[in-house]
Amino acid sequence: MSETFTKAMARNIFYGGAVFFFLLFLGLTFDTMQQLPSRDHRENITDSVVRGKHIWETRNCIGCHTLMGEGAYFAPELGNVYVRRGGPFIKAWIQSQPTGVPGRRQMPNFNLNEQELDDMVAFLKWTSEVNTNKWPPNIEG
Ligand code: HEC
Structure with a gap:
């Protein structure tokens, strides 16, 4: 039993x-x-970061890019782009699109003004400071 x-x-x-x-x-x-x-680091989410996130969403950046590994694989991961490139480069880059370089994938011009560019950089800076345990793997920076 x-x-x-x-x-x-x-x-x-x-x-x-x-x-x-x-x-x-x-x-x-x-x-x-x-x-x-x-x-x-939610204490660093300023109004500028929030506006930058809004631009990120309304311009569908994630339709081409990944952010912390999430998104599309057409264009580079941007979770660490602030660390790799810095604010001035990011602003100049966004303003000078499309590059028209033959054979390279193109990014549209979003006609962002100075304030919107600063907000975009603020969002990407905040993103770069989130501790993701080095996720996604195998990216520079
Ligand atoms: C239609 C697709 C597309 C969209 C939408 C798009 N991008 Fe891009 N982006 C690209 C491509 C393609 C590249 C790489 C081009 C190259 O290397 O020549 C790029 C590169 C970049 C880079 C430089 C990356 C690096 O590693 O140096 C930044 C910064 C960037 N994009 C930001 C943005 C932001 C912010 C948005 C939304 C406001 C956005 N992109 C929307 C296609 C896109």
């Missing part, structure tokens, strides 16, 4: 496992929520 694997035992393993992993899930979620503020 004691050697038999009963229905009651199977049920206990099922419910016990479900409760255990649900509690583990809650614990890990709590741990993540605790870590996020120091990783995303």
Whole structure:
């Protein structure tokens, strides 16, 4: 009798496992929520960063680029572009599109004004400072 694997035992393993992993899930979620503020530096999200994010979304930059690995693979990852290139380069780059260089993929001109360019740079600077545990892998910077 004691050697038999009963229905009651199977049920206990099922419910016990479900409760255990649900509690583990809650614990890990709590741990993540605790870590996020120091990783995303939300205290640095200025109005300019917010406006830059809005430009990022309304101009569909992510339709060609990835940001922290998310997006399209037509154009370079931009999560680290601020570190690689710096603000002045990014502004000059956006203004001088399309380059028209034969054989190179082209980026449209978005006719951004000086304020919008600064906002775009502010957003990309904030993005570059988010601690993503070096995600995505294999990119410079
Ligand atoms: C239609 C596709 C497309 C869209 C939309 C687009 N880009 Fe690009 N972007 C490109 C391509 C292609 C390149 C690389 C061109 C090259 O290297 O000659 C590029 C390069 C860049 C670079 C330089 C990257 C580097 O590593 O030096 C920056 C900065 C940039 N884009 C910002 C933006 C921003 C900001 C937006 C939205 C406002 C945007 N792009 C929207 C296609 C696009």
